[in-house]
Amino acid sequence: MRNWGQSLAIIGLTGAGLTLWLGFMWAPSVSIDAFKAPEAQRIFYWHVPSAWAAMISFTTLFIGSVVWFFKRSEWAWRMHVASTEAGLATGMMAVWSGCIWGAAEWGVPWDWTDVRLNTFAILTLLSLYLVLGRKSQPDGIETRDTFSAFGMYGFILVPVTYIATRLWQIRHPGPVVATSEGSLNSDMGIVLLVGGISFSILVIGHIISGMRLTKLQMQFEELQAKYEGAVK
Amino acid sequence: MNDVTYLAVAYLGMVAGIAVWTWTVFARSKSLEEKIRSLEKAITNDESE
Numbered sequence: 001m002r003n004w005g006q007s008l009a010i011i012g013l014t015g016a017g018l019t020l021w022l023g024f025m026w027a028p029s030v031s032i033d034a035f036k037a038p039e040a041q042r043i044f045y046w047h048v049p050s051a052w053a054a055m056i057s058f059t060t061l062f063i064g065s066v067v068w069f070f071k072r073s074e075w076a077w078r079m080h081v082a083s084t085e086a087g088l089a090t091g092m093m094a095v096w097s098g099c100i101w102g103a104a105e106w107g108v109p110w111d112w113t114d115v116r117l118n119t120f121a122i123l124t125l126l127s128l129y130l131v132l133g134r135k136s137q138p139d140g141i142e143t144r145d146t147f148s149a150f151g152m153y154g155f156i157l158v159p160v161t162y163i164a165t166r167l168w169q170i171r172h173p174g175p176v177v178a179t180s181e182g183s184l185n186s187d188m189g190i191v192l193l194v195g196g197i198s199f200s201i202l203v204i205g206h207i208i209s210g211m212r213l214t215k216l217q218m219q220f221e222e223l224q225a226k227y228e229g230a231v232k
Numbered sequence: 233m234n235d236v237t238y239l240a241v242a243y244l245g246m247v248a249g250i251a252v253w254t255w256t257v258f259a260r261s262k263s264l265e266e267k268i269r270s271l272e273k274a275i276t277n278d279e280s281e
Contacts, residue, residue, distance in 0.1 A: 006261075009254060016250065020243070037235035043242045050246065089253040096249070097242045104238035202250075209257050216264040223271040230278050 005208030012202025019045055019195035027191045037104035043097050045191055049199035051094035051120065056203050057087035058123055058158050061130075065151030068144060075211070077144055080151055082210025084130040086203050091124030102171075111171040116164035119157045126154040 023045030030041045064079030098117070099109035111117055130147050137143045165174045176184040184192070233241075 006258060009257075013250070013254065037238060040235035040238040040242070042239055046243065046246050085253075085257075089249060093246045093249050096245045100238050100242035100245070104233075104235050206253070206257060209261065213257060213261050213264065216261065216268065220264055220268050220271070223268060223275065227271055227275050227278075230275060 005205050005210075005212055008201050008205025009209055010205070012198050012200075012205050015194060015198025016046070016049075016202060019049065019191060019198055022191045022194060027188050028185055035105060036107075037101075040101055040104035043101045043104075045195050046199075047094055047097040047101065048192060049195035050090045050097065052196055053199040053203035054087055054090040054094055054120075054124070055158060055162070056200060057083045057090055057127075057207065058155060060207055061087055061127075061151045062155035062158070065148035065155075069148045069152065072141075077148075078211040078214040079207065080144075080148060081134065081214045082207045084127050084134070084151075085210055086206045087127035088124065088131050089206075090199070090203055091120070091127055095121060095124055098172075106171065114171040115168045116161060116170075116172040119161040119164060123154060123157050123161065126150060126157075 023042050027042070027045065030038045032038050035041055060079055061083035064076045064081075064083055067073050067076030068080055102111070103109040130150060134143070134147060165172050
C-alpha cells in the first residue's frame with residue numbers, strides 16, 4: 001500500500017488536467033439560446049466529477065463507519081478518517097463551482113428551496129464537522145463511536161441527493177446521463193466520462209493515501225511513547 | 233461579471249482546492265515518515281548504549 005495511493009492520486013490529477021484541457025479546447029460550446037451564461041457551462045466538466053468523487057467518499061465513509069462500529073477494525077477507522085477529508089475537499093469543490101455557476105446562470109449562487117443543493121451541502125458540512133471534531137477530541141473508542149454514528153446516519157442523505165433532481169427538480173438541472181431524457185452531446189459526454197474516471201481514481205488514491213497517513217500517525221505516536229518510556 | 237470571468241473564478245478555486253488538498257496529504261505523509269525514521273534511529277541508539 002506504500003505508494004499506491006500517491007500513484008493513483010497523481011494519475012487522477014493528470015486525468016483531471018486532461019479533462020480541463022478537453023473541456024476548454026475540444027468540447028463544443030452550448031447553444032447561446034439555451035443558456036444565459038454559455039461559457040460558464042464549462043464549469044460542469046469538473047463540477048459533476050467532483051460531486052461524483054464526493055459521493056464515493058461519503059460511501060466509503062459509511063463503509064468505514066459501519067465496519068468500525070460493529071467490528072472495531074482499525075483499517076475501517078482509517079477509512080472513516082480518510083473519507084471525511086476526501087469528502088470535505090471534493091464536496092467543497094462541487095459546492096464552490098456550483099455556486100459560481102448558479103451566480104452566472106441563475107443570477108443567484110444558492111437556492112434554499114432546492115433539495116439537491118441543500119442535501120449535498122449538509123453532507124459536505126457533515127464532513128467538515130467530522131474533520132474538525134476529530135481534531136478537537138482525544139482519540140478513543142467513545143470518540144470513534146460518536147463520529148462513526150454520524151458517518152452512518154449521514155449516509156441517508158446520499159441516495160436522497162442522488163434522486164433529488166429526479167423527484168423534485170426545482171433549480172438544479174436534472175440528470176443528463178444515465179437517463180432516457182439525456183440530452184448530452186456525445187463529445188461533451190466523452191469529456192465528462194474522462195472527468196468522472198479521473199476524479200474517481202483521484203479520490204480513491206487520496207483515500208488510500210489518507211488511510212496510510214493515519215497509520216503513520218498512529219505508528220509515530222506509539223514510537224514516541226516507547227521513546228519517552230525508554231528515556232525515563 | 234461576464235460568464236468567462238465566472239468560469240475562470242470557478243476553476244481557479246477548484247485548482248487551488250485540489251492543489252492544497254494533495255500537497256497537504258503528501259507533505260504530512262513525508263513529514264511523518266521522516267519523524268518515524270529519526271525516532272527509530274534514536275530508539276536503536278538508546279538500546280545499543
